Amino acid sequence: MVAGGAALVFTGVVAAVPAGAAEGGVSFTRVSVNGGKPIVIGVQEEVEVHAVLRMTTKLRYDYGPTVFPYRGKTDNAETLQSSIITSDCKVVDRVNGICDFDEWLYIDPRNSDFGNEDAGTWRTAARVFLPGDAQDIDDVNLPVQVKRATRVTVDASPEPVAVGKTITVSGRVTRANWDTHTYQGYAGRTVSLQFKASGASSYKTVKTATSSATGALKTTVKAAGPGMWRWTYYGNSTSGAMSSTGDYVATQVRVLHSEVRRVLHSV
Known part of the structure; x- marks a missing residue:
């Protein structure tokens, strides 16, 4: 292996071709x-x-x-x-x-x-x-x-939740700041909320949300069944794409009190 870049400087100036250099060939x-x-x-x-x-x-x-x-x-x-x-x-x-x-x-x-x-x-x-x-x-x-790299987090609650009830999904999108060497909230980003049902092989976009001034994300959806929730940011010309990890939410079937009384009465 050859350390071919040893003479190159980071974001520096490349030396001009010297007089008489064999340019070409x-x-x-x-x-x-x-x-x-x-x-x-x-x-x-x-x-x-x-x-x-x-x-x-x-x-x-x-x-x-x-x-x-x-x-x-x-x-x-x-x-x-x-x-x-x-x-x-x-x-x-x-x-x-x-x-x-x-x-x-x-x-x-x-x-x-x-x-x-x-x-x-x-x-x-x-x-x-x-x-x-x-x-x-x-x-x-x-x-x-x-x-610049981005990071995305997710939190879906409550866990578990009854089918048909509301789930609140929050999170945050941040972006690398190369001047301060920290990740900072990325405001005004359109981020996709995605769901992968238990047994499914891929995520599907359910809705989108816009990040706040601090990069915060929050929206609500109705629980249709158990599965994983995540946020996905698709990036732009200066920022990379990134998905959060998935947050699993189990669901429960709601049983109405009237139905319980009817079943008990028939026993």
Whole structure:
């Protein structure tokens, strides 16, 4: 394994290609970052992002290649990684210099340069370092979404409840604040209340609710049977999607007092 990102700085400035650098002679294809899914980042845990790429070149190179999210211009850009590890070449075509690579890119939200402004769409660059401090760096026309993680909680009560009676379902939706490294209430979000009946294989949306100024959620529904209740937030361009865990509510069949008296009288 090669520590291909050792010389890269977190959201720093990528050095411009030096005079006389051998730009060209390298092509990057089949690039994928995080399997095409958004990169969702919390407030404490370093995130590992898997990427793959194919490089074609007959030039000798010192180390790399690497792919990474960037903003700005490729020769003077902000980047988003704290470190990168690149695999050795997996030879596809030795004669034509074609190799496949795996890469592991790490993003640490605790870095002092990382903040809420980093959420959104980034572009992707691929680079390889050549002898004599030269490099080949290209935009690979691949947008990458970087999102703030969300959390959702749920509480359904009473437990148990009679069929047909009212259940109150509450909870809270919060979002990672990369400036303060805490989760804070996410106001004004449309969040789906979902139910999975006992024996069912999937949840179904029952209704939606809007979070309060503190991210609080609360609504009521009629109990139709036993099962799991949860809240699901589907995310947006800067915030990740998330579902709460399920809260199981058992139900009881109501027996009217008049029916009880009728049954006892007939005994």
